[in-house]
Amino acid sequence: MSASWLLIVLIAISVAGYFLGRSRVMASVQGNSRQLHSLPNYYGLNVVMTTLVPALVLLIAWVLIQPMVAQNHAASMIPDDTYADQGALNLLMSDVRRIADGLDLAVKSGNMTVEQAKDIQTGTTDIRSRLGEVGVALGSDVDPAVLTAAQAYRGVTNTGRWLMTVAVLALAAAGFAWSYLRTSKDLRARNLVEHGVLALLVGAASIAILTTLGIVLSLIFNTIEFFKLYPALDFFTSLTWSPSFGGGSQLGILPLLWGTLYISLIALLVAVPIGLFAAIYLSEYASSKVRSIVKPLLEVLAGIPTIVYGLFALLTVGPLLVEIFGAGGFLGLGWMKGGTAVMTAGIVMGVMLIPFVSSLSDDIINAVPQSMRDGSYGLGATQSETIRQVILPAALPGIVGAILLAASRAIGETMIVVLGAGAAAKLSLNPFEAMTTVTAKIVSQLTGDADFASPEALVAFALGMTLFVITLGLNVFALYIVRKYREQYE
Amino acid sequence: MKDMLIEERTAMEDVKISAKDVNVWYGDTHAIKDVSVEIKDKTVTAFIGPSGCGKSTFLRCINRMNDTIDICRVEGLITLDGQDIYDPKVDPVQLRAKVGMVFQKPNPFPKSIYDNVAYGPRIHGLARNKAELDEIVENSLRRAALWNEAKDRLQSPGTGLSGGQQQRLCIARAIATEPEVLLMDEPCSALDPIATAQVEELIDELRTSYSVIIVTHSMQQAARVSQRTAFFHLGSLVEYGETDRIFTNPVDPRTEAYITGRIG
Numbered sequence: 001m002s003a004s005w006l007l008i009v010l011i012a013i014s015v016a017g018y019f020l021g022r023s024r025v026m027a028s029v030q031g032n033s034r035q036l037h038s039l040p041n042y043y044g045l046n047v048v049m050t051t052l053v054p055a056l057v058l059l060i061a062w063v064l065i066q067p068m069v070a071q072n073h074a075a076s077m078i079p080d081d082t083y084a085d086q087g088a089l090n091l092l093m094s095d096v097r098r099i100a101d102g103l104d105l106a107v108k109s110g111n112m113t114v115e116q117a118k119d120i121q122t123g124t125t126d127i128r129s130r131l132g133e134v135g136v137a138l139g140s141d142v143d144p145a146v147l148t149a150a151q152a153y154r155g156v157t158n159t160g161r162w163l164m165t166v167a168v169l170a171l172a173a174a175g176f177a178w179s180y181l182r183t184s185k186d187l188r189a190r191n192l193v194e195h196g197v198l199a200l201l202v203g204a205a206s207i208a209i210l211t212t213l214g215i216v217l218s219l220i221f222n223t224i225e226f227f228k229l230y231p232a233l234d235f236f237t238s239l240t241w242s243p244s245f246g247g248g249s250q251l252g253i254l255p256l257l258w259g260t261l262y263i264s265l266i267a268l269l270v271a272v273p274i275g276l277f278a279a280i281y282l283s284e285y286a287s288s289k290v291r292s293i294v295k296p297l298l299e300v301l302a303g304i305p306t307i308v309y310g311l312f313a314l315l316t317v318g319p320l321l322v323e324i325f326g327a328g329g330f331l332g333l334g335w336m337k338g339g340t341a342v343m344t345a346g347i348v349m350g351v352m353l354i355p356f357v358s359s360l361s362d363d364i365i366n367a368v369p370q371s372m373r374d375g376s377y378g379l380g381a382t383q384s385e386t387i388r389q390v391i392l393p394a395a396l397p398g399i400v401g402a403i404l405l406a407a408s409r410a411i412g413e414t415m416i417v418v419l420g421a422g423a424a425a426k427l428s429l430n431p432f433e434a435m436t437t438v439t440a441k442i443v444s445q446l447t448g449d450a451d452f453a454s455p456e457a458l459v460a461f462a463l464g465m466t467l468f469v470i471t472l473g474l475n476v477f478a479l480y481i482v483r484k485y486r487e488q489y490e
Numbered sequence: 491m492k493d494m495l496i497e498e499r500t501a502m503e504d505v506k507i508s509a510k511d512v513n514v515w516y517g518d519t520h521a522i523k524d525v526s527v528e529i530k531d532k533t534v535t536a537f538i539g540p541s542g543c544g545k546s547t548f549l550r551c552i553n554r555m556n557d558t559i560d561i562c563r564v565e566g567l568i569t570l571d572g573q574d575i576y577d578p579k580v581d582p583v584q585l586r587a588k589v590g591m592v593f594q595k596p597n598p599f600p601k602s603i604y605d606n607v608a609y610g611p612r613i614h615g616l617a618r619n620k621a622e623l624d625e626i627v628e629n630s631l632r633r634a635a636l637w638n639e640a641k642d643r644l645q646s647p648g649t650g651l652s653g654g655q656q657q658r659l660c661i662a663r664a665i666a667t668e669p670e671v672l673l674m675d676e677p678c679s680a681l682d683p684i685a686t687a688q689v690e691e692l693i694d695e696l697r698t699s700y701s702v703i704i705v706t707h708s709m710q711q712a713a714r715v716s717q718r719t720a721f722f723h724l725g726s727l728v729e730y731g732e733t734d735r736i737f738t739n740p741v742d743p744r745t746e747a748y749i750t751g752r753i754g
Contacts, residue, residue, distance in 0.1 A: 287560065371597035375660070377558060379610040379667050380587030389609070394600045 003063050006165060010055055010172055014048040017176050021047030024183050038190035046189040049196045050179035055172035059164070066160045071097075074153035078145050092146060095138070099127070099150035100157070102136035109134050118151065219468060222461035229455040235462060241425035243445065243456045251459045253466060255425040259435035260467075263346045263421060264410035266431060270350025271410075272403055275357025282358070283365040284387055295362070302355040306415040313348035313420030314339065321347075325432055336432035338422070343431045345420035349413055353406045360405065364398030365391060397481050404478035408471040414439040438463050506531040506671060506701040507552060512566035514547055514556070521547045523725040525566075529718075534693060534702045536716035536733065538709060540753065543722040545705045549673050552703070553589035554582040570671070587614055590669035594676040596656035598648035598663075603640050606648040606659055607631060610667030626666055634662035635692055654685025661692060672696060674704040678711065690715050709749055713737050721745045723753075 022044035029035040036043075074096050075089065083089045103120075106112040111134050112120070120127065127142045183189075227235070230251055238252025278298065282291055318339025325343075327334035336343075368391050376386040392399075414437075422434025423444065445460040452458075507529040514522035522544045529535050537545035547556070554575060556562040568575050575585055587610070598606050607627045610616070617623035627644070631637040636658045640651075648659050657677060664672060674693070678686040693715050696702055706712050712719055713733060720730040721742075729736060729745045740746040747753045 369597070371593060371595055372599060373558070374555065374591075374593060375597040375599065375663075376609075377555060378553065378586060378591035378593070379613070379663065380583050380585075381609075381613050382583050385613055389613075390599050 002161070003059060003164075006059060006168055007056075009169070010052060010059070013172055013176060014052040017047040017051045017180065018044035021180055021183050024180065025185060025187075025189075028183075029185050036185050037188055038193075042189035042193050043183050043187065045193045046187070047176065047179045047183065049193060051172050051176040053196070054175050055168050058171055059168050062160075062164045062168070066157070066164070070153050070156040070160065073156050074149040077149040077152050082143070082145060092149075095146055096149045096153055098136060098138065099131070099142065099147065100153045102131040102134065102138075103150065103154055105136060106131065106134045117154070120147070120151075216468070219461055219465045222458055223465045225453075226455060226458035226462045229458065235459070239427060241441070243459070249456055251455065253438070253463065255427045256436065256438045256441050256463065257466070258427050259342070259417075259421070259425065260411055260437040260439070262342050262431070262435065263349060263417060263437060264407060266342060266346025267349035267353055267410045267413075268403065268407055270347055271353035271357050271406060274350075275354045275406075276361055276399065278354065278358040279361035279365055280387060280392075283362045284383065284391070295359075298355050298358055300355075301351070302359070304352075306352065306413060307419075309348050309352050310415040310419030313344050313416055317348050318344045318420065321432070335430065338434060340420060340422035340434045341432045342421055342435050345417050346431070348420055349410055349416050352413070352416065353410060356406045356409060357402055360402035361395070361399050364395045364402065367398070368394045397484070401478040401482035404474050404481070408474040408478075411471055411474070412439060412467065413437075414443060418443065438467050442467075504531065505529065506571065507703075508567075508569045508572075509548075509551075510567040512548070512551060512564065512568060514544070514551060514565075515563045516547075516559070517561045521725055522551070525722075525727045527720060527727055527730055529701060529703060531701045532697060532699070533718055534697050534704060534716045536712035536719045537703065537705045537722060538707075538712050538719060538748070539722035539728075540748065541707075544725040545720075545722045546675050548722070549675055549703060549705050552671070553586045553591055553673060555586070555591065557582050587667050588669055589671045589673060590664035590667055591673045592657070592660050592664050592675070592677050595680050596653060596660050598651070598656050598659050600647065600649055602645045603631075603648045603651070603659060604644040607662050607666050609663060614667060616666075616668065630662040630666035631659075633665055633692075633695070634658045635688060636662055652685075654681050654688060657681055657685065657689060658692065661689070661696075665696075669700065671701045671703065674702065676705050676707060679707065686711075709737070721748060723748070 022040050025036060025043040026033065026040055033040055071093060075093060078089070078092060078096075083092055103112070103117045107114055107117050111130070120130075121144070127147065128138050128140075131138060235251055235253055237254070238250055239254055240250040240252050241255045243249040243251060282295055282298075286294065318341070321341065321344055322329060322336050322339050324330045325333055325336040327337075329336070372390050372394060373386055376390045377383075381389070417437045417440045421436055421440070423436050423440065424434045425441065426433060426435050428435065442460045442463050445457055445463075505528045509525060509527045509529075512522055512525045513520070525544075525548060537549065539545050550556045551564055551568060552570075552575075556564060564576065570585070570589065573580065599609065601609070604627055607630050608617075608623055611623060611626050617626055628637060628641075631640055636655060639655060640659070648656065651659060657680070661672075661677070677693075678689050681689065690711065693702055693704065697717075704712075704715065716733045718731065719733040719736045721728045721736065721740075721744075723744050729740060729742045736745065737749060740749060744753070
């Protein structure tokens with residue numbers, strides 16, 4: 001039975017279990033549900049839980065582990081001298097899987113009997129053409145060792161599948177029997193079900209955490225791989241970034257880091273004052289009518305995909321800035337040579353961050369208790385004195401937290417940089433020059449047709465790791481500040 | 491003996507605040523109905539009455555704190571020293587500097603004790619230099635009976651004080667602005683009996699310089715600290731007069747019912 005059929009059977013058993021468990025407990029009290037410890041539904045759900053959950057866990061684990069076992073078994077069939085390294089073995093193994101799948105298909109379509117598929121040999125049959133008939137194309141003639149491995153692979157897979165069906169159904173039946181027999185009016189079914197729900201919640205929380213851990217681990221391993229090929233000292237101190245896929249690359253992170261921080265700085269210089277002032281207006285001055293219209297409008301900005309902001313930078317803001325700061329432009333300064341520049345990307349990124357800053361600050365300003373405002377007004381302070389001297393100081397830790405969160409978004413931003421800031425890695429102070437950031441370079445290093453084992457591709461992981469550490473540090477710092485000063489006015 | 495002194499004084503001093511036919515609406519709710527009252531200078535006046543009877547609302551009309559509530563509408567005439575406080579010529583901000591307010595819950599700003607007290611004087615430019623400001627802060631804290639406890643920690647946050655100290659800090663903060671009238675909206679409801687006693691002592695002391703209006707739920711408190719009492723019920727002013735007379739010989743049956751504990 002395949003895993004999906006098994007799943008359907010399991011669900012059918014548990015639905016039946018629900019009604020059986022429910023009716024058993026109702027029968028035990030002659031239909032008077034007041035004598036039960038829990039509501040009748042809980043007894044049914046308890047049976048469902050005990051039937052379904054262990055069987056399902058076993059099913060998932062089996063589906064995940066079986067291919068690994070089969071593969072190891074098949075790989076041991078292939079003599080060591082047929083392949084040179086791990087890569088060659090991987091290629092052979094993918095052949096093995098293709099042949100095994102082909103044999104399955106041939107049996108299913110009636111082209112071969114089960115015995116034929118088991119006993120077929122390279123000497124007697126042209127396997128390549130036989131499999132070609134059922135639509136499985138093989139690149140070359142089949143090596144006898146590979147065929148043996150494929151048959152072994154099939155064998156393990158088929159046995160495994162039977163075992164899985166038996167084991168899962170047995171576990172489900174055992175779970176059902178145990179919980180069904182346990183069902184009586186004194187069973188604390190409600191508590192049991194609630195423990196189950198708790199386990200579900202814990203599971204959901206741990207999946208989120210484990211995923212993060214997985215991402216970090218994959219970054220770490222590739223980063224270590226990179227530092228084996230390229231000296232870490234050069235990576236962190238070299239002032240040049242010039243990857244060349246022929247070898248002899250200079251992979252210094254500093255120009256990229258400088259570009260990232262410079263663009264983020266300009267973005268924050270745009271976003272923080274505008275966002276903060278907008279938040280002050282919205283939370284302190286605007287009537288509720290204005291607020292109900294303006295706030296959603298401002299938050300629409302947050303919903304625009306960043307690639308659209310990138311287009312805006314490329315097509316509108318860049319040319320506009322050139323017209324002002326470029327040679328022969330409005331100011332006649334000739335500072336800006338092309339539309340893509342730190343300034344372009346920074347301004348557009350700042351616009352993107354406005355709703356981020358304003359929305360968070362607005363919430364924080366609103367959280368300052370009304371009694372603070374009353375106290376200040378009661379002493380004869382004007383509204384603006386109250387905001388400057390009481391509300392902003394009280395809200396400051398939260399606002400700083402909001403700004404730091406915005407900063408970590410700016411640092412991680414990619415699309416606006418790709419389209420707005422150019423691709424040249426440069427260490428320059430002129431904000432009208434093209435520069436690039438860590439994120440943009442990660443994209444360009446991995447989207448080429450570079451060998452994944454080369455330092456030019458692996459550097460992307462080291463860059464990603466550095467970025468991750470920086471943004472993590474910023475987030476932790478932001479949370480620390482918010483927490484440390486939170487209770488001050490409570 | 492005490493009664494005679496009060497009568498002498500009230501006879502001598504004139505009316506500080508006068509309200510005539512004041513009506514207040516919150517949206518459609520008629521919160522204050524035709525209240526007319528005359529509050530005398532250098533006297534503690536208590537507003538008593540059951541919850542929701544409008545005593546706090548009326549208090550907030552006197553320094554126009556209700557202006558900060560969008561849906562609130564005030565009609566009628568309220569004068570301070572004969573000047574209509576709802577006249578368009580009157581700046582509510584200036585008015586609030588003259589009519590200080592202390593709230594139900596202590597609400598010190600998240601600043602140091604010193605900065606809390608110096609807040610009003612700084613805004614209104616009452617001190618010409620740092621030495622004068624220091625003096626104002628010290629005097630205010632002394633008058634609020636907080637100086638001895640706070641003098642060694644003037645730079646530590648005001649929110650770090652105990653509840654009773656916080657409320658005295660708020661009173662010091664209000665005094666520092668040199669108001670003429672002090673409004674107190676249930677100033678002791680968040681305090682324990684000892685802190686309450688300290689604040690009540692303070693109120694009695696403040697009477698020498700200010701007109702104090704105190705809203706309270708405790709009739710014992712009204713009897714202890716006030717010379718005149720106003721009883722509000724369902725938005726109307728039911729009875730107003732000498733505290734001793736209100737508590738011993740109420741005219742209106744509703745007042746009697748309230749002070750004997752039958753309604754409210």
